[in-house]
Amino acid sequence: MLSLITDPGKDPVAFTFFIGYMAMMAASVFFFFERSRVSDKWKTSLLVSGLITFIAAVHYYYMRDYYAETGENPTALRYIDWTLTVPLMCVEFYLLTKVAGAKMGLLWKLIIASVWMLVFGYIGEAYNPIYEGGTLDEATTHSVMYGVLSTLGYIYILYSAWFGEVAKLAENSNNANLKKSVRILAWFVLVGWAIYPIGYMCMPGGWLNTALEWDSTKVDLFYNIADAINKIGFGLVIYSLAISSTAEEK
Numbered sequence: 001m002l003s004l005i006t007d008p009g010k011d012p013v014a015f016t017f018f019i020g021y022m023a024m025m026a027a028s029v030f031f032f033f034e035r036s037r038v039s040d041k042w043k044t045s046l047l048v049s050g051l052i053t054f055i056a057a058v059h060y061y062y063m064r065d066y067y068a069e070t071g072e073n074p075t076a077l078r079y080i081d082w083t084l085t086v087p088l089m090c091v092e093f094y095l096l097t098k099v100a101g102a103k104m105g106l107l108w109k110l111i112i113a114s115v116w117m118l119v120f121g122y123i124g125e126a127y128n129p130i131y132e133g134g135t136l137d138e139a140t141t142h143s144v145m146y147g148v149l150s151t152l153g154y155i156y157i158l159y160s161a162w163f164g165e166v167a168k169l170a171e172n173s174n175n176a177n178l179k180k181s182v183r184i185l186a187w188f189v190l191v192g193w194a195i196y197p198i199g200y201m202c203m204p205g206g207w208l209n210t211a212l213e214w215d216s217t218k219v220d221l222f223y224n225i226a227d228a229i230n231k232i233g234f235g236l237v238i239y240s241l242a243i244s245s246t247a248e249e250k
């Protein structure tokens with residue numbers, strides 16, 4: 001079992017669970033320790049960055065076991081993780097734009113959109129008719145329907161980060177560092193978050209599953225890669241903003 005996990009050639013998915021766990025753990029330690037180097041007003045943002053990767057690390061520990069034991073997608077654990085960490089990423093957007101006047105209402109809108117996205121994604125994956133003896137056609141209909149519903153929540157967040165409230169607040173902030181960071185985070189939402197629907201389409205009945213015959217273990221391969229990019233990357237953008245702003249304040 002250990003060689004299954006540590007040999008990327010034998011099982012790349014098991015390997016990415018293992019590496020993902022280590023990376024999330026290391027990133028958490030980094031964000032928690034670096035908090036002491038930034039000025040007070042950035043400490044909460046860095047704490048949240050560390051919490052995001054720490055919550056993910058704990059879930060990766062269990063997901064890695066689950067996958068190694070069963071060879072199946074740890075769908076429930078995955079969505080519990082996301083239901084905690086994606087709203088925390090919304091908190092990051094809120095904390096960054098708060099200095100430019102963001103209200104609690106913005107935070108709630110982003111959180112509701114992310115929960116919407118995740119609830120429909122979960123129904124799409126966990127209640128795939130194929131597991132209940134349904135046909136491939138039924139699975140396709142189901143995955144497309146819930147995938148589209150889920151995407152509406154994603155588009156809302158994407159819109160807010162590029163053109164909506166988040167973008168406008170950053171634009172009007174007169175803070176060049178902040179503007180740049182929010183723009184980079186918006187790129188993460190556009191490119192990094194778009195990896196998740198690719199993983200979703202690898203489940204039985206999904207478009208990539210049927211058209212390209214990508215098997216359903218690829219779901220987790222894409223999710224693991226995307227999580228590392230987005231959770232650690234997001235945190236690093238905020239970290240560098242905090243460091244450069246702290247330097248300017250001095």
Ligand SMILES: *C/C=C(C)/C=C/C=C(C)/C=C/C1=C(C)CCCC1(C)C
Nearest residue numbers: 121147150151154193196197200230
């Ligand atoms: C740390 C975890 C993150 C940033 C997770 C993000 C997840 C998504 C952006 C998921 C999006 C999905 C769709 C847009 C449609 C298909 C279903 C999902 C849930 C995979």
